[in-house]
Amino acid sequence: MTTISVASSTRQKVISIALSVTMQMALFIALCTLTVWTVYFNTYPPIHDATHSLRHHTLGVPCH
Amino acid sequence: MKVRLLKRQNLFLVAVWAAALCMPAVLATSSQIEFQIKPQAVLPFEAEAKVQAPPPIVTFKTNAQPGNSVGIRIDMPPETPWLSTDFPIVEGRTLFEIETPPGKDGSLSLRPMFPIRGDYTIAAETKDGAKVIATDMFKLHVSENPSKYWNFAMLAAFLFVIGLIGGWLIGGKQKMLPGQLAPTRVELLLSASALAAIVAMACLAVSAEMNLHQHCEKSEAKTETDKSSVSDNSYNLALSGNAETAVGELATFKAQVSDKATHKPAKTLPLQVTVTQLEENFVALTFAAVTNELGQLTWKECFFDGAPHRVEVRIDDGKDNGGVTASKTIAVEAIHPPLSRRLTTLIYMMMFLFGGLLTGFSVTRRAQARSASSSQSH
Numbered sequence: 001m002t003t004i005s006v007a008s009s010t011r012q013k014v015i016s017i018a019l020s021v022t023m024q025m026a027l028f029i030a031l032c033t034l035t036v037w038t039v040y041f042n043t044y045p046p047i048h049d050a051t052h053s054l055r056h057h058t059l060g061v062p063c064h
Numbered sequence: 065m066k067v068r069l070l071k072r073q074n075l076f077l078v079a080v081w082a083a084a085l086c087m088p089a090v091l092a093t094s095s096q097i098e099f100q101i102k103p104q105a106v107l108p109f110e111a112e113a114k115v116q117a118p119p120p121i122v123t124f125k126t127n128a129q130p131g132n133s134v135g136i137r138i139d140m141p142p143e144t145p146w147l148s149t150d151f152p153i154v155e156g157r158t159l160f161e162i163e164t165p166p167g168k169d170g171s172l173s174l175r176p177m178f179p180i181r182g183d184y185t186i187a188a189e190t191k192d193g194a195k196v197i198a199t200d201m202f203k204l205h206v207s208e209n210p211s212k213y214w215n216f217a218m219l220a221a222f223l224f225v226i227g228l229i230g231g232w233l234i235g236g237k238q239k240m241l242p243g244q245l246a247p248t249r250v251e252l253l254l255s256a257s258a259l260a261a262i263v264a265m266a267c268l269a270v271s272a273e274m275n276l277h278q279h280c281e282k283s284e285a286k287t288e289t290d291k292s293s294v295s296d297n298s299y300n301l302a303l304s305g306n307a308e309t310a311v312g313e314l315a316t317f318k319a320q321v322s323d324k325a326t327h328k329p330a331k332t333l334p335l336q337v338t339v340t341q342l343e344e345n346f347v348a349l350t351f352a353a354v355t356n357e358l359g360q361l362t363w364k365e366c367f368f369d370g371a372p373h374r375v376e377v378r379i380d381d382g383k384d385n386g387g388v389t390a391s392k393t394i395a396v397e398a399i400h401p402p403l404s405r406r407l408t409t410l411i412y413m414m415m416f417l418f419g420g421l422l423t424g425f426s427v428t429r430r431a432q433a434r435s436a437s438s439s440q441s442h
Contacts, residue, residue: 021234024250025421028230031257032223032417033410035264040413041406050271056111059208059216060409062148062401063111064311064370 096198097188098125106206109179109346111150111369116346119175128166128190130332132197133356135163135189136172140366141182141206147412148405149180151368153312159184161314161364164353165332166190174351179368181208223413224420230257231424237432296379296388299323299330303377303390310397311370319361319377319390329359336380337363342393343371352380370398 017023039051040061048055048063055061100123107117128134143155160176167173178184184206189199233253293302305317319337321330332354339349348367355361367373373396378389 024234024254025230025425027254028234028257029414029417029421031254031261032226032230033414035257035261036223036413037410038261038268039264041410043400046273047268050268050274053112056150057212057215058219059212060147060412061150062152062405062409063150064153064398064400 096127096190097200099123099186099188099200099202100125101204106178106204107209108150108181108206109177109368110209112344116344119177119347119350121173121175122186123171123173124188126166126170126172126188126190126198128170128197129192130165131192132166133163133191134166134170134172135161135187135191136174137161137187138176139185139187141180141184144182145405145408148401148409149182151179151311152401152405153399154179154366154368155182157312157366158314158364159366159368160349162351162353162362163191164361164363165356167334167352167354172351172353175347175349176351177346177348177368178204178206181206219413220416223416224423227417227420227422228424229253229420230417231421231426232428233424234421235425235428235432290392292390292392294388294390295324297324298381299333299379299388301377301379301388301390303375303392305375305392306394307392308395308397309367311367311399314364314366315394316362316364317375317392319355321355321359321361321379329357330355331357331359333359334380334382335361336378337361338376338378339365340374340376341369341371342374343369348373367394367396370396372396 038047040055040058042048052063055063102121102123106120110116124134124136126134138159138161140154140157140159141149143152149155159179160174162172162174164172182205184204186202186204187199188202190197230253233249236249237247239247292304293300295301300322302320303317304320306315309315319335321333321335322328323330334352334354336352337350338347340346341348348369349365351363353361353363361377373394374391375394376389376391378387380387
């Protein structure tokens with residue numbers, strides 16, 4: 001009985017954290033950051049070659 | 065009368081302004097060394113440009129006499145930790161270094177491609193053997209290409225708007241239906257972000273495949289053999305130096321010319337050097353110089369682009385000898401920019417997104433608070 005109630009309260013805590021506004025913002029920023037990083041800064045050669053021109057035409061984006 | 069005088073003055077000013085634009089700029093002069101550059105406004109190398117601007121003409125005029133030598137060293141702008149340039153690996157490195165006998169009028173002219181924005185330091189000296197006759201330092205400011213500021217501004221505005229939409233959706237009413245993990249609008253927002261990430265990855269994957277095929281075609285086209293040792297009726301010309309180097313490293317090259325009849329070094333023979341990047345076919349460096357007492361021309365240069373380059377040396381003695389040319393293909397290893405420099409720019413970009421997010425969120429929450437207070441008062 002105690003085990004079930006502990007598991008339930010942990011689940012509630014996880015849900016409340018996962019659904020908090022802060023977490024929603026963090027997820028949104030993380031997804032956008034990942035996209036921007038891939039397009040502008042990823043060094044994986046095929047991705048780099050595909051976005052080479054875009055990177056060189058944007059201020060502050062280092063290339064090789 | 066006054067009006068006429070004013071008109072004449074204006075015409076004079078326009079003429080002076082036009083002349084200043086057309087004439088090479090005398091940036092600095094010491095008692096014995098004069099530094100000129102044409103055109104006056106120098107922009108850095110623009111990678112992937114539709115039409116690549118040719119490198120500027122840099123001329124050093126000296127009082128060096130026959131038998132003297134002219135030494136030039138061009139150092140690139142120091143590292144800028146706050147806003148990276150296109151090629152951060154070459155920041156603070158030496159772009160070009162040469163010591164050669166001067167031309168007939170004591171001058172030395174070269175056309176180096178300036179790869180990054182900032183203040184270049186140019187050291188020039190004339191020597192008589194080991195004795196330094198004159199020395200001077202010059203500064204050359206290279207402004208960033210204005211289109212890059214515009215492109216960054218557009219990207220910043222785009223990220224701000226995306227953040228604004230995100231903040232507006234997250235800040236809205238967080239009502240949840242039974243069985244939902246998050247409010248509908250937030251679920252939609254995160255789904256849209258995930259979809260954007262998937263589309264970006266898919267576009268990159270397709271584009272990468274297309275680039276791969278282009279590279280295959282290019283490499284097939286570059287199978288010419290180098291001629292590092294050539295000769296004509298009058299001279300033997302040999303080009304030696306680094307066969308491979310890396311971005312930011314100073315590579316050394318030497319052209320050796322000997323007289324075919326006497327087998328002795330060919331002194332004060334004019335040579336034309338051209339360095340071409342082979343992927344985009346732009347000229348990275350070109351200069352004319354003469355061989356020294358040993359029939360040699362030695363120079364050092366730093367490659368800023370991680371792509372194969374071709375170094376060509378042509379004997380330019382004015383005779384109709386077909387322009388005997390020695391060439392050498394150099395493999396230049398690309399060096400990825402440091403992680404810290406990439407993260408710095410990423411943080412700048414994300415600040416715009418975060419700013420938009422906070423703005424959207426706070427505006428929505430304030431609007432909600434206002435509507436709640438007005439409904440309570442009613």
